[in-house]
Amino acid sequence: MHIHIPDGVLPIWLWVAGYLMTAIFLAIVLPKLKKEEKKFPLVGMASAIVLLITSIPLGLPVHLNLMVLIGLIVGPSWSLVVSFIVNLILASFGHGGLTIVGLNTIVFWTQALLGILLFKILSKLIKNYFASAGLATFISLLFSFLLIVGIVFISTVDPGEFLHREGEMGHLEISLRTFIILSSPLALLGSLMESIIIGFGVQYIKKVKSELLA
C-alpha cells in the first residue's frame, strides 16, 4: 500500500518534508551499507521483484507491495533503499506521483519496519509462521493506511486559493470522509490479500530456505 495522490494536490511543504525525511534517513543508513557490497545483487533482485509485483494490478486497482517480506529478507536498513528505489522507478512510469516519492518511501519503509518488529514478537507468541507473518503484514498494512489517511488529513489543500476565491469557498479542505469511504474498501481488500499471500510465502521460505529470512 502506498499513496496514489497525483502531483500538485498535496501542499509543497508536505512533500518536501517527505523528501527531507527520506534524505535524512538515507544519509544515516547509506554510509553503513556502502561496506556491504556482497548484498548489492540481492537487494537489486529484491527491488526488481517488488517492482514487478507492484506493477501487476490484481483485477481491481489493488496490487501487492511485499514490503514486509522484503524487510524480513534484507533487514531494516536495506529495506529503506528498496523502498526509495521502487517508488522512484514506479513514479517514472506514472505509478504514484513524482513529488510524493519521499512520502511513499516513508510509507513503504514503515510497513517493512513494523512488519519485522511484529513478526519477531508474533512468531514467538504464535508458533505458526503463516499466522504470525500474515497478522504482522495485516497490522503493518493497516497502520500504513492510517498513515496515508493522516497525510491526507494534514495536507489541508485549499481549493479557494487555487481558484483565486479565498473566503468564498466555505470549507477549504478535501473531504477526508469521502476519501476514506472511497479508499478504505480497496485498502482493506488489498491488505487482506497481501497478508494471506505473505503468510503462505513466509511459511514456504521457513520450510525450504529459512536462512533467507534475516
Add this chain to the structure above:
Amino acid sequence: MSSIYLIDYYSNNIRSLIHQASPLAKLIFLFLILVSIILSKSLSSLVFILGIIVVLFLIAKLPFLKIGKWALYPAFFALIFALSQIQYGLLPLQTLLRAITVALLVLLFVCTTPYPVFFSLLGRFSRVFANVLFMTYRYFFLIIDKLQTKIKLMKIRGVYAGGIWRSFKNIGALTAQLFIHSLEKSEKVYNLLLIRGYQGVIFSRISYKFKLSDLLLIGLGLIILMVAITP
C-alpha cells in the same frame, strides 16, 4: 509489466531530437515543467502545458496513444481524490489534468532517456544507489521472464483449482520461490562480478556538456514556467 519493456525499447531504439538531447538538460526540463504543473492555478495553463507535452511526444516520434493509455492508471487514483473535491467547482478537473500531465511528462522523459543513463545521473549521489539501481534494472528483465514461465507452469498445473484459499497458497509459494531463486542467483552474480574485477563501483561515460538544442529545451521549460505562474 510490458510497459517497462516498451519504455526500454522506445528509449534505446528511437532516434529523435529529444532522444539526442543531454540527459541533464532533459532532467532540468522535467523539473521546470513539474514545478509549472504544481504551481499552475488555472485550467487553461494546465491545458497549455499538456498541449506542449503532446507536441514533444510527436517530435520524439513516440506513439502518443499507446503511451497515453499508461497515464490513465494514475488518473484512476486521481479520480478518488477528484471525487473528494467535487464540491469545489473546477478543482476536480484540475486534479485529474495534473495527474495525467505529470504522468505524460515523466513518460516522455523515460521514453527518451534510457534507464541506465537516468540511473547513472542518480548514481552520482551515492555508490549504493548506482549499484542497486543498475542491478534492479538488469534483474527486472531476467525476473520478468522467470515469472512468466512460472505463471505458465502454474496455470498448466491448475493454479486456480481448489478454490481461492488454494490460489493464495500457490501465489504465496510462487513469491517465495522468486525470492529463493534470487538469493541463489545473487550469490552467483556476486562471484561472477568479483572474477571480472568488480569493486563495488559502476562507471559510466555520460557527457554533461550542453549543445544549443539542450539550451533551447531548458529555455522552453523556463518559458512554460513563466506562463504557468503568471496570473
